[in-house]
Amino acid sequence: AQSVTQPDIHITVSEGASLELRCNYSYGATPYLFWYVQSPGQGLQLLLKYFSGDTLVQGIKGFEAEFKRSQSSFNLRKPSVHWSDAAEYFCAVGDRSSASKIIFGSGTRLSIRP
């Protein structure tokens, strides 16, 4: 069965600093991988996804993520964070065989220090 772990519950970074949010998954093969963001009072928005091909994926709002099969990881990065990036970030894993079962991690809350 697939599962996803986000080891960091809460991270605080200074505005303008770089960011990396960790995500590790467990799955028998190469899964579909996603990052979603939930801003305060708003719904979930897809940042980026990996299905196949280039393991470095570019998303919206300047985010990128790299799929590393050897480490079972799909970490989210941004070179310079903005105050508006403060939100909850969720990594998700999709079942490639059924394309319908999508499991989310417990989330990482990002705070931005002025």
Place this chain on the structure above:
Amino acid sequence: SQTIHQWPATLVQPVGSPLSLECTVEGTSNPNLYWYRQAAGRGLQLLFYSVGIGQISSEVPQNLSASRPQDRQFILSSKKLLLSDSGFYLCAWSGRSGEKLFFGSGTQLSVL
């Protein structure tokens, strides 16, 4: 364009009462449909998903059930609510390839 409707937005129910949350999708056909529950510190927990009418997969044994009586309608139910059923419930849909989830606005359920 596709839209997803979920209601009610908030609900306060006594322990032991029944529950029915409804979700409908417009502008697409044969969607995959999902119910998630979001609790603090636990992320989004997949409760049920459906790939077609009458086809329901349950992820977590619990006090809840789901039904899909029509192609674009997904209902979350309970015969008797427990305190532990409190939470924020999100309905979502995706295309057949599962490339992207589109979420409803959610229902905040408080069981007292």
